[in-house]
Amino acid sequence: MERSNWISLLIALTFIAIWEFACGWFSVPDFILPAPSEILKTTVLKTSLLLPHAGVTALEIIMGIFLSLLVAVPLATVMFACPSIERALSPFLVASQAVPVFALAPLLVIWLGYGLASKVLMAAIIIFFPITVSLLEGYKNCDREYAVFFDLMGAGSWKKLRLLYWPWALPYFFSGLRVGVTVATIGAVIGEWVGAQRGLGYLMIQANARLQVSLVFAAIVWLSAMGLALWVFVGFLERKVIYWK
Amino acid sequence: MLSVSGLTKKFEDLTVMEGFDLTVRRGGFTTLIGPSGCGKSTLFDVLTGVFPRDGGRISWLGEDVPDLMGRAAYMQQKDLLLPWFSLIDNALLPAKIAGDSENWSREKASALFNRLGLHDFEDYMPQKVSGGMRQRCALVRTLMFEHELVLLDEPISSLDAITRRSLQGLLLLLQSEFNKTILMITHDIEEALLMSDELLVLTPMPMRIRERFVLEMPKPGRSSNPELLKIKEHVLEELEGDLDGTI
Numbered sequence: 001m002e003r004s005n006w007i008s009l010l011i012a013l014t015f016i017a018i019w020e021f022a023c024g025w026f027s028v029p030d031f032i033l034p035a036p037s038e039i040l041k042t043t044v045l046k047t048s049l050l051l052p053h054a055g056v057t058a059l060e061i062i063m064g065i066f067l068s069l070l071v072a073v074p075l076a077t078v079m080f081a082c083p084s085i086e087r088a089l090s091p092f093l094v095a096s097q098a099v100p101v102f103a104l105a106p107l108l109v110i111w112l113g114y115g116l117a118s119k120v121l122m123a124a125i126i127i128f129f130p131i132t133v134s135l136l137e138g139y140k141n142c143d144r145e146y147a148v149f150f151d152l153m154g155a156g157s158w159k160k161l162r163l164l165y166w167p168w169a170l171p172y173f174f175s176g177l178r179v180g181v182t183v184a185t186i187g188a189v190i191g192e193w194v195g196a197q198r199g200l201g202y203l204m205i206q207a208n209a210r211l212q213v214s215l216v217f218a219a220i221v222w223l224s225a226m227g228l229a230l231w232v233f234v235g236f237l238e239r240k241v242i243y244w245k
Numbered sequence: 246m247l248s249v250s251g252l253t254k255k256f257e258d259l260t261v262m263e264g265f266d267l268t269v270r271r272g273g274f275t276t277l278i279g280p281s282g283c284g285k286s287t288l289f290d291v292l293t294g295v296f297p298r299d300g301g302r303i304s305w306l307g308e309d310v311p312d313l314m315g316r317a318a319y320m321q322q323k324d325l326l327l328p329w330f331s332l333i334d335n336a337l338l339p340a341k342i343a344g345d346s347e348n349w350s351r352e353k354a355s356a357l358f359n360r361l362g363l364h365d366f367e368d369y370m371p372q373k374v375s376g377g378m379r380q381r382c383a384l385v386r387t388l389m390f391e392h393e394l395v396l397l398d399e400p401i402s403s404l405d406a407i408t409r410r411s412l413q414g415l416l417l418l419l420q421s422e423f424n425k426t427i428l429m430i431t432h433d434i435e436e437a438l439l440m441s442d443e444l445l446v447l448t449p450m451p452m453r454i455r456e457r458f459v460l461e462m463p464k465p466g467r468s469s470n471p472e473l474l475k476i477k478e479h480v481l482e483e484l485e486g487d488l489d490g491t492i
Binding site (some may be wrong): 099145146148149151152153154155157163164167242243244245 | 293317320342
């Protein structure tokens with residue numbers, strides 16, 4: 001392990017140790033702030049309760065990512081291919097970021113119901129922007145000399161996109177996707193808070209109402225682990241796909 | 246034969262060339278040399294249609310053409326190899342774009358790799374090999390175009406002296422073995438004298454041909470030819486004169 005990793009581990013362990021010690025020393029009740037050992041116990045012992053909810057949230061996140069990709073990739077490509085469309089859509093894209101996405105959650109629940117759809121859409125909306133913008137940026141960043149060279153070879157638009165622009169933009173796309181997958185968790189959980197029957201967000205609201213704070217923390221641990229796993233998976237995928245870097 | 250007459254190109258107030266004429270014999274190797282910034286590269290951009298021209302005619306093999314895009318192979322200082330393709334796949338790019346048969350093209354590219362000393366390196370990624378090898382691969386890619394006319398824009402000037410020398414020999418194969426008609430621009434007088442059949446010395450902007458030398462002596466052994474040394478001195482004096490004028 002590298003020196004920096006050791007330092008990170010040391011900081012984390014120190015923080016947890018102080019937390020654990022402080023809870024015992026000040027006799028903080030579990031329903032205010034449970035000690036890390038208590039949270040760990042709940043995280044492990046309540047696996048059978050947490051797992052089905054985590055499965056639902058994971059499904060919402062993954063479907064949200066796919067839905068977002070399904071719209072973001074063609075949209076960024078069309079915007080790149082037709083600058084007039086880009087100019088026309090850019091103000092809307094920027095304005096969409098000015099809308100607080102969380103405020104949309106209650107509306108989505110009204111429109112799409114308490115099931116998966118509203119949460120999937122919530123996750124998709126939240127990651128759509130970073131993916132679209134970074135892919136578009138990647139296309140635009142292609143060296144003009146290469147584009148001219150492709151023209152000189154008589155390459156049509158499709159071949160230029162497939163053989164030049166798309167591979168060129170891939171590193172940008174993946175950096176957008178990495179940002180996206182980490183915030184997708186937020187989208188799904190907010191959706192579940194507002195109205196759901198299953199999922200870790202739903203579980204958190206239920207546990208909160210019953211002052212089962214260690215269960216709330218256990219759900220947060222599971223959510224963080226899922227976000228981290230997705231982040232690691234995208235990194236792995238990136239290294240496989242962008243094999244030339 | 247490539248024939249260019251009355252070519253004019255202006256960028257707002259800047260006249261890069263006006264009424265520029267040029268003829269390249271079929272199967273010949275013509276080199277344009279001129280002071281830096283005289284508009285050599287713009288000439289190629291206009292010939293290939295990257296920039297529209299403001300006047301003049303271009304004809305290739307006796308037929309007027311709008312430009313040379315899709316009619317000429319092009320090789321420049323930057324090798325423009327794609328980092329996501331292996332060397333052989335980079336060489337196959339013109340075939341992929343033209344939609345040629347994969348097997349036949351691969352055989353042809355493989356044979357060229359062998360001929361240019363790149364065998365065993367077909368599956369290497371460009372970032373893993375030297376600048377000289379990358380440029381050799383770019384040369385194979387140039388040869389993969391089914392075009393008789395080849396435009397070379399300072400193709401080897403970014404390489405070190407030793408690599409450049411071996412690449413010069415390989416560039417000559419374009420003419421001697423593959424019967425290409427070549428138009429090269431360079432600022433390296435020695436390179437021009439060693440390789441060309443015809444040397445055209447250009448003026449600063451607005452660019453025109455100042456002097457023309459026909460070099461009929463055999464290419465091997467040119468480096469010590471006294472006549473060429475005289476031409477070299479003469480051209481260098483002219484180019485340095487231009488430089489003095491600009492300082």
